[in-house]
Amino acid sequence: MKIDIKNENGTAVATLSGDLDHHNAKELRAELDRFIVTAQPRELAIDFGGITFMDSSGIGLIMGRSKLMKECGGRLEVINPQPYIRRVMKLAGIERIVKIR
Amino acid sequence: MEILNEIKFKMPSLSVNEAAARAVVSSFLIQADPTVEELSDIRTAVSEAVTNAVVHGYRHKKGDIELTVRLLPEREVYIRIKDKGCGIADIEQAMEPLFTTAPEEERSGLGFSVMQSFMDRLKVKSAPEKGTTVTMRKRLSEHGV
Numbered sequence: 001m002k003i004d005i006k007n008e009n010g011t012a013v014a015t016l017s018g019d020l021d022h023h024n025a026k027e028l029r030a031e032l033d034r035f036i037v038t039a040q041p042r043e044l045a046i047d048f049g050g051i052t053f054m055d056s057s058g059i060g061l062i063m064g065r066s067k068l069m070k071e072c073g074g075r076l077e078v079i080n081p082q083p084y085i086r087r088v089m090k091l092a093g094i095e096r097i098v099k100i101r
Numbered sequence: 102m103e104i105l106n107e108i109k110f111k112m113p114s115l116s117v118n119e120a121a122a123r124a125v126v127s128s129f130l131i132q133a134d135p136t137v138e139e140l141s142d143i144r145t146a147v148s149e150a151v152t153n154a155v156v157h158g159y160r161h162k163k164g165d166i167e168l169t170v171r172l173l174p175e176r177e178v179y180i181r182i183k184d185k186g187c188g189i190a191d192i193e194q195a196m197e198p199l200f201t202t203a204p205e206e207e208r209s210g211l212g213f214s215v216m217q218s219f220m221d222r223l224k225v226k227s228a229p230e231k232g233t234t235v236t237m238r239k240r241l242s243e244h245g246v
Contacts, residue, residue: 060207
């Protein structure tokens with residue numbers, strides 16, 4: 001699991017790659033939270049393009065980061081999920097909480 | 102039950118084995134030539150069941166998780182994930198979407214919903230302090246056969 005965060009003038013993109021499961025989510029969550037709290041971006045897009053697998057652990061991760069972004073006065077977005085990852089997101093109804101594009 | 106082929110895999114309840122379980126299932130099912138979508142559905146369902154055993158079944162103690170994958174006639178895949186953990190007192194409640202006993206770990210409570218919708222059949226047998234057995238079945242399409 002890899003994460004690369006770029007932040008330009010309050011608009012940030014976190015690019016993930018690898019398998020997103022319960023095992024990997026812990027570390028990822030800590031890293032994203034550290035960034036959100038210290039950098040306080042207005043917008044954060046999590047790029048799922050490089051995610052090769054995701055189960056419902058990914059849903060917990062998105063919901064938790066969305067909540068934290070809101071608390072910090074920002075907004076979270078999910079971009080580029082592969083079709084099979086989109087299916088898990090759809091099942092969870094996550095598009096009601098977070099914009100997916 | 103007529104079994105065409107079978108594999109059994111036993112692992113300790115370490116979260117790193119969630120990926121190992123998915124890899125075992127993928128390797129075994131290659132012989133049945135599933136579609137990318139079918140394999141992805143099965144891998145996701147297996148990941149949910151194994152994660153449940155790690156996070157909930159063995160929350161207070163470590164133990165073994167047993168994974169059985171079978172190929173049955175008519176391209177049916179049978180999967181059983183068994184733990185000897187704390188068990189579930191109220192299975193119906195545990196299977197409700199969004200119900201979770203581990204919100205601090207950001208568990209979304211969707212594990213069983215994912216298993217249910219990605220597989221054809223799901224059965225959960227559990228008793229407190231005895232453990233939980235999840236069995237799932239999915240029929241693979243006849244593509245290219």
